Amino acid sequence: MKLGLENFHFAGGFSVISKILLGGVFTLLLPQVLSAEQIRGPESIEFFDRAMRFFEMRDHSVRVVALGSVLIGISCGMMGSYVVTRKLSLFGDTLSHAVLPGIAIGFLWAESKDNLALLLGASFAGFLGVACISLLKKFTKISQDSALGIVLSGFYAVGICMLTRIQKMDFGNQSGLDTYLFGQVSALSTNDLIGVCASLVLITLFITLNYKELLISGFDPEYARSVRLPADILQYLLWALLAFCVITSLQVVGVILASALLIIPAASASLLAKRMSSYLCIAASLGAISGLVGAFLSFLGERLPTGPLIVLTASFLFLLILVFRPHHGILVCWVKSRLQSHRIAMENTLKAIYQVIERHNFSETSIRMEELMQRRNLGSGECMKEVNRLSRSGFATASLDPHSPSGLPPEKRVSLTPKGWEYACRIVRNHRLWELYLTNEARYAPDHVHEDAEKIEHVLGEETIRELERILSNPRRDPHGKLIPSLVDIERGWLG
Amino acid sequence: MELMDVSLFPAFDFSRVFIEPWKTPASVAWNGQVILMGLFIxxxxxxxxxxxxxxxMALMGDAISHGILPGLALAFLFTGSLALAPMWVGACLAGLACSYCIEWLRLHTxxxxxxxxxxxxxxxxxxxxxxxxxxxxDVHLDPDCILYGEIGFVPLSPSLRIGGMDLGNQALWTMGGVCSLIMGAVLVFYRHLLVSSxxxxxxxxxxxxxxxxxxxxMLGLALATVACLESxxxxxxxxxxxxxxxTASFFFxxxxxxLWASFPLGAAYSIGGFHLAQWLDCxxxxxxxxxxxxxxIPCCLLGPQDGIIWKLRRGTNNFRMN
Amino acid sequence: MNNPHKPLEIHDLTVSYQRKPVLYGIDLEIEEGSLVGVIGPNGAGKSTLVKTIMNMVKPNGGYVKIFGRAPKAGISRIGYVPQRETVDWDFPVTVMDVVLMGRYGHLGWLRKIGETDRRIACECLEQVHMLPYANRQIGNLSGGQQQRVFLARALAQESSLYLMDEPFAGVDAVTEKTIVSILKEMRDRGKTLVIVHHDLASAREYFDHLLLLNMRKVAYGKTEEVFKPDLLQKTYGGRLSILSDMASKSAGVRVIEKEAYFTEK
Known part of the structure; x- marks a missing residue:
């Protein structure tokens, strides 16, 4: 647990680098990070106190952890945007497993948990893994997923062998090693933070400098090559950065979940963003939020692992976006389909009323409820509900028939308001125009067109109607010989 | 105390690696169980x-094998024990849920x-x-074990008793059962699997x-994973x-x-891996x-079906002919 | 064979899926023993038609009947030759294995592949001149050979209705001639063949019936009756834009209520 302080003499350097590179927000925060002494409070702090302590950010460890998680979230989010759009999602996963033997070698080389050695070893193993995948892809017919599987499990197995071997060997300080499997954010040192910052800076620089080149080569590599963009070099640089990003985030989230931080924020962004720039911003901010919230949550409990909680926060955000995103979100779709089915039901009722009136040769302005029930094939309760909904929207009014024969309960009658009448005419007009269009222009048999028009009548827009009128030169009769209510009729209000 | 070996590769000692594990009946029984477990797996x-x-779907294996973890954890939290049955049910359900979620996301987003x-x-x-x-x-169900398991502990597993009869190692029986179940299912459904793939x-x-x-x-995969997990x-x-x-695809x-090739290969992995571990002590x-x-690696280079060496040689021949 | 049902009956079939080519109110009846070419421009819904018949796509309206049965039950009587791009050519199977797959439908549960099946498979391979390649992995064949293997598999299925999606795509001229002669021979034995084809020029000599398709059925009939400039113009002369707009819009409309079906007469 003391690892956080062991490299304190780097602190000054850290502050300078980050001040230059990170600017505004963090400059306020960093001096405190560096000057504060580490306080490990008593283990039995209340839940609320813990939350307060987190937000006050007075502890050094809290600041390091929160800052580290946020920074890693940002860099993984940005890197992940390219990983996901280039279909490399599982590449990150493979890479994060493949670095394990490198970590072991780095440890052996330095004979202690020296960050630089581990980083170098991990980078070496990562690049070796990438090379293996490319070779397998180039020289054999092994499919991509199997090649990834082979490199992932093969390298990981070698790594496990070496780690278990190291545990049998006589090294005093090997405690930090197994944190690489799950990540241990509390062991994050300021030295680690430098690595995280460096990777963030590198990634930001690379992306801002090569933004349009990356965009072109990602979207259309053939075209990129044809305009002499070094698409391959960009690809390799991207892989190298990816490896670097994964390696620096290992300490926080661990081998298994490093790829999650790459994929999940970026996949969430893919649901929202329309452009690469907004994609990057959304992914980075989602990464940052998950980092912060995950760190907070893990601080609340005693043994809670930070890495998995960060990942869980990211997945929770993903779920939220999946449900609540505009246009295609589950909630929006549900509401839309509810509204649409209400509208369609209403339109069908209006049309049914029109048809009943038409059957009476437009001699009466109101119809009996019973007729409507027959026409709509609904029970009286449901029918009443429909009519009530119509009258609430001001399309129809329901009344009791004063002329009904005495002795019996008075009959219910429905009549359309002028607004309702106009609406009904329009629906009927849509229906019949479409039938006519199908029969005349698309050459369908007249007995085929009704079912289709039943659906289309609800989605025909004003423009399409004008277009249909033009094509059919303002027809008066539909294929079944019925009157198509014309615009003039609709405006005049009544037919017949 | 004896000084521990500090190099990554200890000196290769033939008798220690190959003879010692099979010297006494007790060690043969012990190591035999380990190798048998390896074979089944x-x-x-x-x-x-x-x-x-x-x-x-090679990485689907990766996905399912990770995805069963919440099932195991929930089963443990609900029953409070490490009994096998709830664990298996939990793991299989979680595995199926995992593959269903993947399908759903792929189809609907x-x-x-x-x-x-x-x-x-x-x-x-x-x-x-x-x-x-x-x-x-605090319990034995620790993530480390799930990550890299320890097949060496297999002989420590309690023995299976049915009606007072001691049938031997329980873990071995379980794995053997899963193995034969999956073999049987593959035999019965071979044509279905082939055609639908x-x-x-x-x-x-x-x-x-x-x-x-x-x-x-996917269910078979979850079953196999949960059975192999501890080992x-x-x-x-x-x-x-x-x-x-x-590996076999470079030959057949x-x-x-x-499918047949996976039997000798499995045996080779199990026996070879055992002795490798004996040597390296890992x-x-x-x-x-x-x-x-x-x-x-050598199969990929030298295999008669599209081995890299043959491909490269053919490539240079073509080059010469041109 | 005296079958009271037509091999393929399609009634008022409407298929639409997210902004992709759609079919609109297709009516079709195919007689037994006809060799039908389905032609139309790109995106006319040819493949969608095949997919709907093969029950891979659910129609929005109308129905397909195969020998009088719904597709789910009926497709067991269809021999299907897939489009070449949809096959995984690295799959570890030999030519013989692929042809034997055609026999699986005739085998019972757990029954082994018998001598008869092998003999039939060999005969089918012989018919397409692929017997010498029986033990090759399918990836090691040329495009034309691969197509012939799938034809042999269809032959081995001994179905009465065959459905082929672009069997001539990426095939050399000699193979094309071989395939056509086999198709004609199959027709002469009373099989019904429906073939999606993209080449207008050769369609006339290959098929005896043509279905001109462009979202809707433009025409269906004997080749000499249908292969007319005005009908072809209609097929290839662009689509009815309103129709396609509305078709994709209506895909979003779910029929929520079961309404009384009132015929407006």
Whole structure:
């Protein structure tokens, strides 16, 4: 647990680098990070106190952890945007497993948990893994997923062998090693933070400098090559950065979940963003939020692992976006389909009323409820509900028939308001125009067109109607010989 | 105290690596159990893996094997014991849920399959780890064990007793049962699996439920994973799934041959890995998977079907002819 | 064979899926023993038609009947030759394995592949001149050879209705001639063949019936009756834009209520 302080003499350097590179927000925060002494409070702090302590950010460890998680979230989010759009999602996963033997070698080389050695070893193993995948892809017919599987499990197995071997060997300080499997954010040192910052800076620089080149080569590599963009070099640089990003985030989230931080924020962004720039911003901010919230949550409990909680926060955000995103979100779709089915039901009722009136040769302005029930094939309760909904929207009014024969309960009658009448005419007009269009222009048999028009009548827009009128030169009769209510009729209000 | 060996590769001592494990009857019994367990695991995973690899779902194995973790954790939290039955039910349900979520995301959102896969299984795994550390922190169900397992502890497993009869090692029986179950299912459904993997339209026209076959395979995978978990851990399950059939594909061109080849290969991994671990004194499961990798390299280079060497030589010949 | 039902009956079939080519109110009846070419421009819904018949796509309206049965039950009587791009050519199966797959439908549960099946498979391979390649892995064949293997598999299925999606795509001229002669021979034996084809020039000599398709059925009939400039112009002369707009819009409309079906007469 003391690892956080062991490299304190780097602190000054850290502050300078980050001040230059990170600017505004963090400059306020960093001096405190560096000057504060580490306080490990008593283990039995209340839940609320813990939350307060987190937000006050007075502890050094809290600041390091929160800052580290946020920074890693940002860099993984940005890197992940390219990983996901280039279909490399599982590449990150493979890479994060493949670095394990490198970590072991780095440890052996330095004979202690020296960050630089581990980083170098991990980078070496990562690049070796990438090379293996490319070779397998180039020289054999092994499919991509199997090649990834082979490199992932093969390298990981070698790594496990070496780690278990190291545990049998006589090294005093090997405690930090197994944190690489799950990540241990509390062991994050300021030295680690430098690595995280460096990777963030590198990634930001690379992306801002090569933004349009990356965009072109990602979207259309053939075209990129044809305009002499070094698409391959960009690809390799991207892989190298990816490896670097994964390696620096290992300490926080661990081998298994490093790829999650790459994929999940970026996949969430893919649901929202329309452009690469907004994609990057959304992914980075989602990464940052998950980092912060995950760190907070893990601080609340005693043994809670930070890495998995960060990942869980990211997945929770993903779920939220999946449900609540505009246009295609589950909630929006549900509401839309509810509204649409209400509208369609209403339109069908209006049309049914029109048809009943038409059957009476437009001699009466109101119809009996019973007729409507027959026409709509609904029970009286449901029918009443429909009519009530119509009258609430001001399309129809329901009344009791004063002329009904005495002795019996008075009959219910429905009549359309002028607004309702106009609406009904329009629906009927849509229906019949479409039938006519199908029969005349698309050459369908007249007995085929009704079912289709039943659906289309609800989605025909004003423009399409004008277009249909033009094509059919303002027809008066539909294929079944019925009157198509014309615009003039609709405006005049009544037919017949 | 004896000074420990400090080099990564200890001196190779033939008698220590190959003779000592088989010297006394007791050590033969002990190590025999370990190797038998390895055989069962390699065979089960090899046979399942052949189908998974030809369906281009090699990483689905990775996904499912991680995805069962929350099932294990929940089963433990609800029953409060490490009894097998609830664990298995939990793991299989979680595995199926994981593959269902991947399918759903792929079909109903613009997210592509690889991203969906990475997204779902890491989330499941994170959930599992969190649940474990929330509720089962002190118990034997620790994430390390799930990650790389310890097949060397197999002989320590309690013995299975039915009606007072001592039938021997319980873990071995369980794994053997799963192995024979999966072999039996593959024998019975071989044609269904073959046709639905190769040409799902033909399969449908023959009345095969392609989706059911898919989820059946995923269920088998979850079953195999949970059975192997304690011994070899999650990632090495992936190795055992992928390596046999990919290695064999450099020698054979028929699915049935790939399946048969996974038996000798499995034996080689198990025995070779055991002795490698004896030599290096490291994790047995890791050594088995490493040995699989060691076998893979020469096969990939020299295999008669599209081995890299032959391809390169053919390439230079063509070059000369031109 | 005296079958009271037509091999393929399509009634008022409407298929639409997210902004992709759609079919609109297709009516079709195919007689037994006809060799039908389905032609139309790109995106006319040819493949969608095949997929709907093969029950891979659910129609929004109308129905397909195969020998009088719904597709789910009926497709067991269809021999299907898939489009070449949809096949995984690295799959570890040999030519013989692929052809034997055609026999699986005739085998019972757990029954082994018998001598008869092998003999039939060999005969089918012989018919397409592929017997010498029986033990090759399918990836090691040329495009034309691969197509012939799938034809042999369809032959081995001994179906009465065959459905082929672009069997001539990426095939050399000699193979094309071989395939056509086999198709004609199959027709002469009373099989019904429906073939999606993209080349207008050769369609006339290959098929005896043509279905001109462009979202809707433009025409269906004997080749000499249908292969007319005005009908072809209609097929290839762009689509009815309103129709396609509305078709994709209506895909979003779910029929929520079961309404009384009132015929407006």
């Amino acid at each position: 390699c065979w089960t995973c090899g046979v399942l893996g052949s189908f998974i690899v030809v369906r281009r 613009p997210i592509r399959q690889d991203a969906a896969l990475g997204l779902v299984f890491t989330s499941f795994f994170a959930l599992g780890v969190t649940l474990i550390s929330l509720g089962a922190g 190769f040409d799902s339209t033909l399969a449908r026209s023959m009345g095969i439920r392609v989706r059911r076959i898919h989820f059946g395979l 070899v851990g999650v990632i090495l399950v992936v190795a055992m799934l992928v390596f046999p059939s990919v 061109v028929r699915l049935s041959s790939l 994790s047995l499961a890791g050594a088995m998977a490493t040995f699989a990798g060691i076998v893979f």
